[in-house]
Amino acid sequence: MGDDLKMKRAERLVAMTQILMAKPNQLLSLSSLAECFGAGKSTISEDLLTVREGFAISKRGYIETLSGAAGGVRYIPEISFEEADKFLSGLAGRLSDKERILAGGYLYMTDLLFDPAVVHPLGLMFARVFRSERPDAVVTIETKGIPLALECAGALGVPMVIVRHGNKVTEGSSVNINFVSGSSQRIQTMSLSRRALEPGKRVLIIDDFIKAGGTTKGMMDLMGEFGANVVGIGMLMESALGDGPKLVRDYRVLLRLTELELSGRVTVVPVTY
Amino acid sequence: MGDDLKMKRAERLVAMTQILMAKPNQLLSLSSLAECFGAGKSTISEDLLTVREGFAISKRGYIETLSGAAGGVRYIPEISFEEADKFLSGLAGRLSDKERILAGGYLYMTDLLFDPAVVHPLGLMFARVFRSERPDAVVTIETKGIPLALECAGALGVPMVIVRHGNKVTEGSSVNINFVSGSSQRIQTMSLSRRALEPGKRVLIIDDFIKAGGTTKGMMDLMGEFGANVVGIGMLMESALGDGPKLVRDYRVLLRLTELELSGRVTVVPVTY
Structure with a gap:
């Protein structure tokens, strides 16, 4: 008994x-x-x-x-610091592979960005960095950063908000702003449904890659239109390839691209805090 | 001791x-x-x-x-049948809200589709339906079905593959096919990087909504181009508003839209197996 x-x-x-x-x-x-x-x-x-x-x-x-x-x-x-460091080092190694170099000087990351086993620990890492800022929502822009943003939102227990490229009929009335993507130097439009975010919220911006920062700057401006307070910006990877000064400051990254030569050399390093 | x-x-x-x-x-x-x-x-x-x-x-x-x-x-x-039924009924109730009716006869679902607390149980439900088919990957098309597909992939322990609307420079060479979205009757292009899926894989297609089925049919054709075997199709919601016969068969849904009138009536019902 x-x-x-x-x-x-x-x-x-x-x-x-x-x-x-x-x-x-x-x-x-x-x-x-x-x-x-x-x-x-x-x-x-x-x-x-x-x-x-x-x-x-x-x-x-x-x-x-x-x-x-x-x-x-x-x-x-949570994720332990030890496990996070080990995971990031492994990920940096997988990304530092010349087979990932694409025409135009891009790095193929999509397979990893869409793998739940990869984005889950990354979401936990961003959640650890930003939890104390008490965000009400995690904001990203379609498409490649969505899994990362969802995992971060799940770890924080808040909803995710996705900024779209242009108006969609299934979103109702929306707020649109123009922005210049630093990479393409083209003027583009980003759009967010009025229903997607109530005024006065604390938001955390999460995305996969920052080069010049034009897209991130656009998202910050858009958040301003919603009366939102951007309490943090987390980017999986930043380019450190001499793209000039970034248009945004005070963001946190987990990985840094320090070398990418079309001849076949690419180096990604983990960033520790 | x-x-x-x-x-x-x-x-x-x-x-x-x-x-x-x-x-x-x-x-x-x-x-x-x-x-x-x-x-x-x-x-x-x-x-x-x-x-x-x-x-x-x-x-x-x-x-x-x-x-x-x-x-x-x-x-x-897993999710228990009891919890799944309770959750789906609650979700159907939240969707059967006239405030969600948009101009053009669309239903606003985005807030729920992007909420981790909503898509997590839905991903588990799809995983239960399709686990026995042993998919190697979960395939979706950007953008609204991505969180659902990611949660399903996570529950099954396989990667997610996202079909894009048109070519992207960060994806390398890709396979493109044209399709007619049954809702818009416009010819559009969907695109998938050659690197995204190895030949001969078993794939599960997951998306948020099926009306006429043109987009789903396009994804099936695209999977054919990759030599993939579509072992299942799961749609969160189907429209049963008399849109005519669907272009695809043998899909599973969790919710059904049975009524949507611009005058202010909308009914969504859970589907049980």
């Missing part, structure tokens, strides 16, 4: 860990957990202490407790 | 659950887990039995064991 009870506690701890992790950033009340497991609140509280200690071992996330009537617990996903 | 050991086992179970869930679909060897926890393989095996039983309680995912030299365990994320 004693053994049986202990077995039940072990399984309950596993199930509780699973429930918390399956709904990251979502507040679960003690009562709902108690009901779910048919146990008393004090039993659940004791279990949560153990879960907290277990999480402290693996450094992959932690439990946040909110007290009071509307209180409860929620799981905040 | 005995209590201390038991405490350690409980924390280890929590940490092991967390490690498995943090890397869904990735094979972890018993030796790597044993090393990680400084425990013997037999201890880890016993722990895994308990973890497996804990997972069976919550029905949110399970452990798959691969035996042999290259063996190990991996976590397969």
Whole structure:
């Protein structure tokens, strides 16, 4: 009987860990957990202490407790510094491959940018950098940065907003602004549905690549039109190929492109803080 | 001492659950887990039995064991039928809101399609429907279906491939095909980088909405150009507004739009299998 009870506690701890992790950033009340497991609140509280200690071992996330009537617990996903460094070094190595050099001096990154196993840890890294800024939404521009922005938004527990290239019939009325992409030097239009973002929000801009910064500058201007406060800018990679001064400052990057020669040399390095 | 050991086992179970869930679909060897926890393989095996039983309680995912030299365990994320039904009903309710009706007879869905808390469970639902088809990749077309496709790919542990509207300089050489979007009746071009998909792959097509099916038909044709085998098609919502026969068959949907009147009536219903 004693053994049986202990077995039940072990399984309950596993199930509780699973429930918390399956709904990251979502507040679960003690009562709902108690009901779910048919146990008393004090039993659940004791279990949560153990879960907290277990999480402290693996450094992959932690439990946040909110007290009071509307209180409860929620799981905040994380990545350890050690794992992040290892992952970024590996990614920089995979990108520093001359087979990735495209005509025009571009680097092929799309396979990695669209791979959940790659963007998930990157999203956690950006979330760690910007969580303290308490963004209400993560903003990106279509298309290549979307998976990265979604993973970051998921890790922070906020919605994602995607700026489109031009008006779309399925978006309703929108705000449009013109911008000059530093890479192409062409004037383009970016567009965001009025419904997409309420006024006065704190937003985090996430994208895959910054060269001159014209696109990022355009997004900042567009956010101004929505009365939004840009509380952070995270770019997966910056070009350090002598493209001149950037049009934006105060952004954070995880990777830096330091060399790209069409003759067949490319170097990407991880950036540590 | 005995209590201390038991405490350690409980924390280890929590940490092991967390490690498995943090890397869904990735094979972890018993030796790597044993090393990680400084425990013997037999201890880890016993722990895994308990973890497996804990997972069976919550029905949110399970452990798959691969035996042999290259063996190990991996976590397969799931959503219970009960939770899926409840979630879909709630989503159908949120979409059946006359405030979402846009000029031209469109339904505003973007806020939900870009919210990680919405697309995550939807991705798990599609993964459950199509896992047995063993897709090598999830294919979508930019832009609104991307978060859905990414979540589905993540749940299946495969990469995502995004078909673009027209050539992009950052994609290298590409295959382009023309298609007629049934909604707009305009001829458009879709494009996929040659690097994006190796020949002979099994692919799952995921998108947010199917009306006449012209876009989906175009994606199937494009997959033919890559020698890919389309093993499934999942659409979040189908229009049942009398748009005539669809150009594709054998697709699965989670929601159906059964009524949309500009005067202010819209009905979306969940589809159960």
